Amino acid sequence: MAPRSKSVVLCADVGRTLSDDQVQEVLRIARAILLNLVLYGGKNDSVSLVLFGATETRNALHEEMVADGQEDQYVDIVVLQDLTVVDSDVLRVLSSEEGGRWSGGRSDHLDVLTVAYDILCKDSVKAKSSKIVMVSDFKGEIKALDENFVGEVVRGIKEKECELELVTLSPITPHSLHPDETKSLVLHLRETVASLDCASDVEDYASLRGMKTTNPATTKHSFSIGSLEIPVNVYKKVRKDTMSANLRVSNYYKDEKGQVRPLKRETEYAKKDDPSDEVVTGKVQAFPYGKDLIPVDDSARNYLTHHEDKSFRLVGFHERGEFPRHLFLGEASVVLGEAKNPGSQQAVSALARALEEEDQVGVVRCVARSNSDPYLGALLPCVSQEKDIPDHLVLCMLPFAEDIREYQFASLNAAEKWIPSEEELNLAEDIIREMSLVDDKREDGGAIERVVPHELANPKILNMNEFIAEKLSGVSSSHMHGSTKANYLRVLSGPSERILARAGPSLAKLAQMADATRTTTAKKEEKVKKEEVEMKKEI
């Protein structure tokens, strides 16, 4: 049997403390995790599915205990699927009818953890890494904690180097309304061995679990400051993801018998001014020079190409205010000191802290690969607030003179009638305040930020994932992921209901004002346009 790269035990809570909607939410998160494994997981990854708080019991540990005469151990835990290599069938296992069918029991989170751990331990095929994911509201009461037993479980997880992810539907804090024992267990696990995610912290947690996570690729550079060389690693921080970058898309056609067959794309060339479209086989590359096209052979191409070794050189430092963010050309990178090279990390840290204190930015000239074109970049400091995240620099590409389009626009206050009155300005201010996405105070005194772009999955890629899931599982997408689409549409189509409730009166006032501001001419023009559209429709 081929070695497994990753084994995942997914435990989903369907217990009696969850409402029907919450059960569906837990199952939606679980399905997203499964879909992610199916689409983007490794070839030999394996997965096991466990439902807890179920109305039935079906797990190996329970059976062992029954054999020992203890029938009340590890109850209400159903192993829906044993640890098996991920395939598309796994998507069918958690169809919503099946998930709903089990809900209503009660079980202990520590018991579930033990069952999951047991599944991993009993796996006959050794995996390179293992993970337990537990999705729950953590509101079910558990037995009084036996510290020795908890310690043993934690030690076991640590020894096995197993990753433990806890996903809660609502925040768990020392003051939250969760049962004390359950809360203590979760907080203890978070402190010792587990990560804790709260689904309600983001707009749609399930969609985030479905997306592909990419390991950042690195380029090793020697950061030159005059004669000083600092070894650094430059990683892509942001890169626009596309559907095809996630999953390769290929072309097919249906033949006369209705069979789907693969296609390949071939590009042919014909003379632009030749109506016969006769295919030209001999073509060369050319560059426009005025209206002329200058053909370029290999020797000429050598002169046209920039030849330079890979480099990363400091040009100087400049005021931070001189680098407005709209000037950056996108797709930033991160510059980190070399791992296991304390001097390099300290040098980058010193630069980052000094830049931050002095409100300065480093300007670098970068040649990313040998013989690639040089570009100028701004190095912005990022001082870490956490002990296990290094201070680093963010590299943003700057535009050259050739990249700028200097368009002129009329001043916005050029006409008296354009200038808003004090009352109108106050209305705008009210709307800005009422529509603030940073408002509510958290328990720790910090502000809650809503609609955080990097906590929202790209809807186009979500659509693709769901379409594939539907086709693979045969379960209707609306059945499985309908709420995901509804969620992102709700978030991206306009302000949330909460904001609308707050800003409603001001927005109504704005609408009235906008109506009054429109001149008679504008109204006339609109009327004419409407008539034209109607006429076209009639035609």
Added chain:
Amino acid sequence: MFFYDASVVDGDDDDEATQALKSAEEKSFEAVCFLVDVRKHMMDQVLPSGETCIQYVGTCLENFLKSRIIQSPHDKVAIVLYGTHGQSNEYGLDHVHVLEKLGSLSARYIRDVTEAFQRVEDLSYPGSEDHRGLSLKLALWTCSHMLKEYSKKDNVEKRVFIFTDDDDPCSGDKVTTSQALDRMGALKELKVDLQLYPLGEPGERFSPEFWGQVIEACSSGDSDFLEEMQLIQADKFEMIRRKINKKKRWLKTHLRIGDRVKIQLEYYLMLSKQTKVQRAVDARTNSLLKSHTAYVSHETGEVLQKEDKILKGWTVRGQNVHATPLEYKCIKDCDIPPGFNLLGFKPASYLKPHQQVRASAFVYPNEKEHPGTCKLFLMFHEKMLQLDQVAICSFASTRTSSTGADIVALVAQQEAKDEYGNQIDPPGMWVVFLPFADDMRFPEEIPRKKGEEVCFSSEDQVAKARELIGALKLEGDWDSTYVSNPSLQRHYETLQAIALGEDPTKTKRAPDETLPDPDRFEAAARTISRFAMEFPEMTVSKKRAGSTKASAKGKKAK
């Protein structure tokens, strides 16, 4: 064989935008007439650069043509000399020599003009001073005839550049003055922009009395007039090879605030990485080729006809999943209402520098087509600036549904002008394209995931870094948007040499302005070494310090 093309599958906003701009630019161009005074005085007067006035005009002209062919290749240029002994023009006008008719820019055109201009001194003669006003009038008449065919075309900007060292071409003769001015007036009626490049030694007196009657820029007093005008005009004749994009709106869109309010906007692309445009040509005839895609069956080799519907498909865990064209269209369509949909506001400080996936766009109120828009726009623009807030919106381009949806921040920009009243920053809002979760990577968290130890700097090390920053500060006015792209400039220089039949190896290379200033680093050498001494533990592996294997091989081969 597996084949896919990301741009075809996903569509690309920038490509569409570039295409739209390109087609618009091809329709609009400039028609420029150079009117050059070739009186004897122009041949004799030597400028501080050591060149005579006419040689200086030749350099300006060559720079202009070589820059313009890159900046705006669809332009048409004519060269008209006046004050010549004989005549060469199709209207039979005395003392006017048309060196080149209004023609499209090409390598041959530039070569012909450059060569012909070297012989221009032969056309001058001592008697030219006697009919200065007359020859100017006739030359202006020639220009107006040349530009007449474009007089009613709004997509053609018409311009006449007059190069002369003569501040009083009509010598006070009222009749000739009136006739010359009438000609210039007629050109203005044809919407021709008249520009004067006065020549002479800076500090010399050049009276704006005559030219100021028609050319607005000449209306200032005569002290320092020559120097000021030369400064203004010199910029236009510097060798700057960059594509000039005429102001074109990419799309009309709107910002939706709540359910009932829409602010109509114009969307512009103000920043775009300029690339080297490539074409495919026939190897034998050099004629431009067009490409078309054929879909060929993997198994039978049969070429699919256009009407055949091509399915898109994925292979997942050994199973094939197919989407019909309609299904595929639905996948790409995110159902987000088109335009900008306001979701709320955030303090500007919440936007981090790395949160950007592509170059920003710019929006400006569409008052022209939707009166009343500017006021609404300005209300929010002013308050966003005052409260330091940005608007967070979803954005779906109205062009096609295939582009999907973006999440953007609208950042208000205050208008800024320089000391001469020229606009530096236009008023409006920048559209910053923010990353979705899929676009983000978290390399800084690698040490945490791997459990690696992280080292931070000490106070002393930070102090030394502060000294380093102080020693290596760039000039106050340093701005990357004034720096030329060395790779692109090299490309243009080489291409120009090949096009003009010159040896590309002997091309004069423009200095690379991106390189660190050696003097600055030499002056800061001690500060750099003091900073370096703070990190005795730092090791530099040989691999990093040296060049890569590939480049080393390349060097050997050379």
